[in-house]
Amino acid sequence: MGMWRVLAGLLAVALLSGCGATDDAAAEESAAPVTQASASALTKPTCLAENLLNYIDNGVTVPEPTTIPTDFVPTAAITCEGDWGAGVTDHAVSWLEEHRRGNLDAVLAGFALPSEQDGTCFTDQPTPPVVWLIDDRGLGMRPVVQTGRCGGFKWDAITAIDALPLSERIVHKVPVSPEVEARFAQ
Numbered sequence: 001m002g003m004w005r006v007l008a009g010l011l012a013v014a015l016l017s018g019c020g021a022t023d024d025a026a027a028e029e030s031a032a033p034v035t036q037a038s039a040s041a042l043t044k045p046t047c048l049a050e051n052l053l054n055y056i057d058n059g060v061t062v063p064e065p066t067t068i069p070t071d072f073v074p075t076a077a078i079t080c081e082g083d084w085g086a087g088v089t090d091h092a093v094s095w096l097e098e099h100r101r102g103n104l105d106a107v108l109a110g111f112a113l114p115s116e117q118d119g120t121c122f123t124d125q126p127t128p129p130v131v132w133l134i135d136d137r138g139l140g141m142r143p144v145v146q147t148g149r150c151g152g153f154k155w156d157a158i159t160a161i162d163a164l165p166l167s168e169r170i171v172h173k174v175p176v177s178p179e180v181e182a183r184f185a186q
Contacts (some may be wrong), residue, residue, distance in 0.1 A: 002094065006070045007102045009046050009143055016138075021159070027177060033080065039135075041063055041066075041141065042072070042123075042135070042139035042140060043062060043063060043139060043140065043141070044138065044139065044140070044143055045132040045138075045140040046060060046062060047078070047080030047095060047097040047130065047141075047170075047172065048060065048095070048172060048174070049061050049062040049163055050108070051064075052080065052130050053095065053174060055173070055176050055177065055180040056172070056174055060070070060095055062142065062143060064139065064142065065131075065142040065143055065145070066141065066143070066144060067143070067144060068108065068112075068133065068141065068143050069141070072133070072135065072141065073133055073135055073136075074104055074107075074108070074133035074134055074140075075104070075134065075135060075136050075165075076097050076099060076100065076101045076103065076104075076133075076134040077099075077100050077101075077104065077107060077131060077132065077133055077134065077161045078097060078098065078100075078113070078131070078132040078134060078140070079096075079097075079098045079100075079128055079129040079130065079131055079158075079162075080095065080096065080097050080130040080131075080132075080163060081095070081096055081129035081130065082095055082096070082142070083095070083096050084092070084184075086183045087126055087145075087184055087185075088184045088185070089173075090173075091175055091176060091178075091181060092173040092175045093174050093176055094171050094172070094173060094174075094175075095171075095172040095173075095174050096170070097167040097168075097169070097170040097171075097172060098166060098168070098169050099167045099169075099170075100155060100162075100164035100165060100166055100167060101165060101167050102163055102164040102165050103164075104133070104160075104164075106156075106157075106160035106163070107133070107157050107160040107161050107164070108157075109152065109156070109157075109160075110155075110156030110157025110158070110159070110160050111133075111143045111144070111146070113146045113154050113156060113157075114146060115144075115146040115147045115148075115149050115154075116146075116147070116149045117148070117149060117151045118149055120127065120150075121149070121150040121151070122150055122151050123148075123150045123151055123152040125152050125153060127153075128145050128153050128155065128158050129145060129158065131138040131140065131157070131161065133148075143157070145157065145158065152167075153161065
């Protein structure tokens with residue numbers, strides 16, 4: 001994320017100094033590198049990364065959620081979430097990975113909604129699942145789930161994903177330490 005801020009700052013300085021380009025040409029030039037760079041950040045999706053599960057230690061991290069690149073065409077979605085009601089069995093918790101395919105228009109419309117949080121109120125709410133949008137090459141990105149005025153998540157995209165036909169469901173058994181197991185017992 002820091003690299004984007006540096007690039008955006010350099011681009012702003014170049015635009016403010018003129019650089020001999022018209023406003024329209026500068027706008028076109030500024031849009032292309034961001035889109036290409038965002039699309040090049042696609043990665044192989046996984047539900048088993050350290051920054052998705054704070055109790056797993058496998059050396060795998062995935063990019064943080066971001067806006068959907070304009071040139072990215074997803075054809076499937078993957079959700080990852082804990083089956084917390086199952087509790088701990090044999091020193092492991094269940095982590096669900098669901099693959100869905102179908103028309104993603106409603107999903108993309110849900111992720112395109114603007115965030116509205118103004119910071120004057122807050123809401124207690126469940127956390128949405130981890131979401132991956134996947135292209136035909138099997139590469140994916142994690143989109144940002146937008147929030148409403150009081151910080152509540154907008155569930156439109158998640159609801160649209162849940163409405164898609166389920167093509168695969170994987171239950172990962174993730175080993176947990178005795179300390180983490182004790183937290184689940186509470």
